[in-house]
Amino acid sequence: MVRKQEETFFMILGLDPERIYLWLHRKLSEKYGPVFTVWLGQQHTVVLCGYEAVKEALIDQGEEFSGRELAAIFKTYLKGHGITVSNGERWKQLRRFSVMTLRNFGMGKKSIESRIQEEARFLLEEFRNAGEMPIDPTIFVMQAISNIICSVVLGNRYAYTDENFQTLLTLTNDNxxxxxxxxxxxxxxxxxxxxxxxxxxxxFHKNIVQITSFLTEAIKEHERKLDPTSPCDYIDCFLIKQKQERDKPGSEFFRENLIASTINLFFAATETTSTTISYGLLLLLKYPHILEKVQKEIDHVIGHNRCPSMNDRVNMPYTDAVLHEIQRFTDVVPLSLSHCVLQNTKFRGYTIPKGTVVIPLLSSVLHDKAFFENPETFNPGHFLDENGFFKMNDAFMPFSAGKRMCLGQSLARMEIFLFITTLLQNFTLKPAVDTKKIDVQPERGGLLNMPHSYKVCVSSRKPL
Known part of the structure; x- marks a missing residue:
């Protein structure tokens, strides 16, 4: 059993449950080092802190640490099905199929970029409709981000006024x-x-029932209209694969895995990216001098006669640095999703028994003082060299790393760049309160770090 000390920690004493990652990082790891054991309730858990420990586990020993442990709140409805929380042959089949299918529908390619650009125009229209009245941008951003994954998985984009769509997003955000x-x-x-x-x-469980019902109806509609020679989206491809492997022993292509995988893709692609963008806009409101420099670079590189494209990114080092710093500072998934070791594993002189839960603390990586000079400060300089050119940092791991790295990271990176630059190209953003009153610390920080609710005033802008 792994122990940094002859001591077992019980998290129930003196702990803020919405800030577990801070307790693990700032209190326990500073006292006991980058690898230690903690009891979370009755769960024996190994915590990894800092870039070096997390990199050694997830990349250098990626196979041993590639298991997934299902959080209790998800167990009652996923039950080990789908991509995100499955293990073994199920995970391998579903991930391989999902990677291939999403690529075929443009993930990381020019075709998905054009969808994002089109959706960005709908988002601009929603902002314009608000006039100069203060608005909460969160719901508009969430609708836009959700429509991208809906077009890939469900074959649909929804009007922002669609009641079923609004209900689905409300349930998702609530959960x-x-x-x-x-x-x-x-x-x-x-x-x-x-x-x-x-x-x-x-x-939470009632919401899941409603979400599952919505997706089940969507799947039934796909079954009625399915053309095996011309699949339109992820669900079509899954149904075709299901028919092809109907009599194949060990096939993982059945209804429960389809529903769970669809939920996985919808949840992951909607909430984390929309939270990152909304949080990013809040940070830019807090630091208007940074916002102004980004808009100057947008004016210089893109101008106002065309929409931003991914080809622009290489010519926009400051904007690129700001977007990376937004992802680092917001630290949207601080705990990552729990892993488990698939076999008895030797790690840094310890033996971790098979099945042990492992938390690779992503927050500790994104705030590692060995890689970020002032990790508690929002500073785009963390990703710029002395000449002002963009500089990648090894400890930039918002999407985790290794075999369980986020399936949709290429899509998320595209969305963050295109949506934020499009908004800043077209609008002047002003906070509804004095910048000194803007709190950029998360409102809550369990599964996700979520920003405090805020409002912004938008108006059409001219080049600086």
């Missing part, structure tokens, strides 16, 4: 807020106890 709350964390740590208590975790 992420629940999972990121104290209740969500306590449920994961003490599921057998919290399960019998009243609380928002009960609403």
């Amino acid at each position: 992420f807020r629940i999972a990121s709350s104290a209740w969500g964390e306590l449920y994961n740590i003490f599921p057998n106890f919290v399960e019998f208590l009243p609380g928002p975790h009960r609403r």
Whole structure:
């Protein structure tokens, strides 16, 4: 058993459940080093802190650490199905199929870029319709981001006024807020106890039932219209694969995995990226001098006669640095998703027993003082060299690393660049309150670090 000290930690004493990652990073790792054991409820867990430890586990020993441990709040509905939380042959089949299918539908290619550019125009229209009245940009950004993955997975984009679409996004956002709350964390740590208590975790399960119902109806509609010679989206391709492997022993292409995989893709591609963009806009409101420099670079490189494209990024080092710093500073998924070791594993002189839960603490990587001079400060200079050119940092791991790296990272990087530059190209953004009153620390930080609610005033802008 791994122990940095002859001591077992119990997280129930003196702990803010919405800030577990800070407790692990700033208190325990500073005292016990980058590898230590903690008991989360009855769960024996190994925590890895800092770039070097996380890199050694997820990349250098990626196969051993590639297992996934399902958080309790998700167990009642995923039950090991889908891409994100499955293991073994199921995970290999579903991930291989999903990577290939998403690429075929343009993930990381020019075709998906044009979809994002088109959706960005719809987003601009929503902002314009607000006039100069203060608006909360979060819901508009979430609608735009969701429509991209909906077009790939469901074959549809939805009008922002569509009631079913609005309901789906409301349920999704509500569940992420629940999972990121104290209740969500306590449920994961003490599921057998919290399960019998009243609380928002009960609403979480009701929301999942409604989301599953929506997706089930979408799948039935796909089955009715399916043309095996001309698949239109991810669901079509899955249904075709399901028919092809109907009599194949060990095939993972059946209804439960389709529903769970669709939920995985929709959740991951919608909430994390939209949160990053919304949080990024808040940071730019907080630091108007940074916002102004980005807009000057947009004017110089892109101008106002065409929409931004990914080809522009290489010529925009300051903007590129700002977007990387937004992802680092916001630290949207601080705990990562839990891993587990697939076999008895030797790691840094310890033996980690097969099946042990492992938390590669991404927050500690993105705030590693050995790689970021002032990690608690929002500073685009973390990604610029002495000549002002963009400089990648090895400890930039917002999408995790290794075999379990985020499936949609190429899409997310495209969306973050294109949506933010398009908004800044077209609008002047001003906070609805004094910048000194803008709080850029997360409102909550369990599963996701979420920004405080805020409003922004937008108006059409001319080149600086």
